[in-house]
Amino acid sequence: MVTEGPMRSTIFEKLLPLLAYVIGSCICLGAALASAGLLYNQENAFKAGLYLILTLAGMSGGFYFYFRALRVLSAKRRVLSYPAAHRPKP
Secondary structure, eight states, rough: OOOHHHHHHHHHHHHHHHHHHHHHHHHHHHHHHHHHHHTOOOHHHHHHHHHHHHHHHHHHHHHHHHHHHHHHSSSOOSSSOOOOOOHHHH
């Protein structure tokens, strides 16, 4: 059964970006976790700094994609705000 109209477009407009952001967040956080594991027993200062930067970059990318997914899930405002000069009087 093929649904037509606004229901189908809403599903594709929300579901596909949501899946992309969730998968991106999992990949970034997984890479950060792996680099943190490599950082744990590192004795070389250069490699430790490199793993630290990779860990921080992975965490920031993961949180970025996580909050983008939350933005997709949040409801959009349906009421447009009026400019101050054109507001209706109560």
